[in-house]
Amino acid sequence: MIDADETLLETPLASRHQALGARMVPFAGYTMPVQYPTGILTEHTWTREEAGLFDVSHMGQAMLEAADGSHATVATALEALVPADILNMVPGQQRYTQLLNHEGGILDDLMVTRSIDAADDGYLFLVVNAARKAEDYAHIAANLPAGVALKPVDDRALIAVQGPKAAGVVADHVPGAADMAFMTGRSGAFDGQDIHLSRSGYTGEDGYELSVPIAAIGVIWDALIADRRIKPIGLGARDSLRLEAGLCLYGHDIDETTSPVEAGLLWSIQKRRRENGGFPGFERIQREIAEGATRRLVGIKVEGRAPVREGATVFKDGETVGTVTSGGFGPTVEGPVAMGYVAAAAKEPGTTLEIELRGRTVSAEVVKLPFVKKRFAK
Amino acid sequence: MTVYFTKEHEWLSVEGGTATVGITxxxxxxxxxxxxxxxxxxxxxxxQGGDxxxxxxxxxxxEVYAPIDGEVTEANGELEGEPAKVNEDAMGAGWFFKMTVGNESQLATLMDEAAYNAFVEAEG
Structure with a gap:
């Protein structure tokens, strides 16, 4: 165990998590807070009602840069790897997309932001999953045309402020933050310190992600923690919050075998790309759009109080139709919630399912995602 | 009343012929x-040792394992509506079930409180 711990990386906020009494666990090669002393239920509910502060510095931040300073150059380069319309993103716009393999499977999901400053055109800011960043960077770098380069950003931490009071909290430190539209990003000054922030997140709530130079992260974290509207939130509540919001977790709900259509992510493939393709796996995605995918990721509401877990077999009328990919207890729903892949014939909301649980089955129903209404800023 | 502990972090409180079981x-x-x-x-x-x-x-x-052999006589129905009782009072109101002491000699295989505390300490 000690040997394994020695290889774990720390975020720049590790000592603060320990001082707050966090329980640290290994996650994606980092030692990360899974919960603070208040516990996952309190942290979850606090984020839904007030504002939660998350350290997500383990995630990969990188800049994709065109030497000619042209958005078209950098956008075209990325569009060869992802199915979203990057070319038509306006300055400051942020989009969710996926790196796809040639079979249309998902290598990772990521956020892409076009720089808002005309002087910085030709830059795209990427945020990728911690567990995938090495593979992502190698994959992107190996597939770039001349004149476009990927530069991992290793000197910045990443934190998220999420919840209905996030805008009030962040606006107290970053002038103009409250006026930002959802899924936009820009540079800003947090109590005078240069940062980059986007209005986005992974909880289903309004909120921000703040990319901060490591030299400034301690002061900024402390300023946020000192706010009575803020509590620190660990990975445990981050998972229950995103599950209730119906958001996919890489390696669980999506992976190299699942396509964006199967995962219910067609909304993230804009019209021009659906029609013209030009990204890996277009053939499969075009076919799935036309004919429907043979399986779909759906929301599953489980009867009773016992959570079903990842890996549980899903049945319909006694026949195996799928597998649970994320399952747990939804503190806001006050009951078990799950997502999983089911055969197309079982994907409609209202379909009755049975889920394997400790040698028996429990009754469940396909429901529309999310489990909790999203409350993003308009 | 004597309280015993297992390496799987269950406790067992024996009074007369009945044992109350919970998690520590x-x-x-x-x-x-x-x-x-x-x-x-x-x-x-x-x-003993079974689910x-x-x-x-x-x-x-x-999983919570049976500390000894025996037959369940009562389950703590309160936990159905208030599972948080386990966190609030694990050694008291958060008890799981009561059972008969099917084989008294098995009690000797369990730890007392001091031994359990040392065990937890050593487990780190």
Missing amino acids: NHAQEQLGDVVFVELPAPGTALT AAVVESVKAAS
Whole structure:
């Protein structure tokens, strides 16, 4: 165990998590807070009602840069790897997309932001999953045309402020933050310190992600923690919050075998790309759009109080139709919630399912995602 | 009344011919917020070390094993509506079930409180 711990990386906020009494666990090669002393239920509910502060510095931040300073150059380069319309993103716009393999499977999901400053055109800011960043960077770098380069950003931490009071909290430190539209990003000054922030997140709530130079992260974290509207939130509540919001977790709900259509992510493939393709796996995605995918990721509401877990077999009328990919207890729903892949014939909301649980089955129903209404800023 | 402990972090309190079983305070701390407890029905025959109950936290399910042989006489119905009692009072109101002491000699295989505390300390 000690040997394994020695290889774990720390975020720049590790000592603060320990001082707050966090329980640290290994996650994606980092030692990360899974919960603070208040516990996952309190942290979850606090984020839904007030504002939660998350350290997500383990995630990969990188800049994709065109030497000619042209958005078209950098956008075209990325569009060869992802199915979203990057070319038509306006300055400051942020989009969710996926790196796809040639079979249309998902290598990772990521956020892409076009720089808002005309002087910085030709830059795209990427945020990728911690567990995938090495593979992502190698994959992107190996597939770039001349004149476009990927530069991992290793000197910045990443934190998220999420919840209905996030805008009030962040606006107290970053002038103009409250006026930002959802899924936009820009540079800003947090109590005078240069940062980059986007209005986005992974909880289903309004909120921000703040990319901060490591030299400034301690002061900024402390300023946020000192706010009575803020509590620190660990990975445990981050998972229950995103599950209730119906958001996919890489390696669980999506992976190299699942396509964006199967995962219910067609909304993230804009019209021009659906029609013209030009990204890996277009053939499969075009076919799935036309004919429907043979399986779909759906929301599953489980009867009773016992959570079903990842890996549980899903049945319909006694026949195996799928597998649970994320399952747990939804503190806001006050009951078990799950997502999983089911055969197309079982994907409609209202379909009755049975889920394997400790040698028996429990009754469940396909429901529309999310489990909790999203409350993003308009 | 004597309280015994297992290496799987259950406690067993014996009074007369009946034993009350729960999970230790250390166990509830490790689990975090308990959201569901699945208890054995009265009449269920238990074998020492065999599955007896399941405790679910937000993140994961954990098995609770029978500390000794015996038959379940009562389950703590309160936990159905208020699983958080396990966190609030693991050694008291958060008890899981009562059982008969089927084989008294098995009690000698369990730890007393001092031995259990040392065991937890050593487990780190």
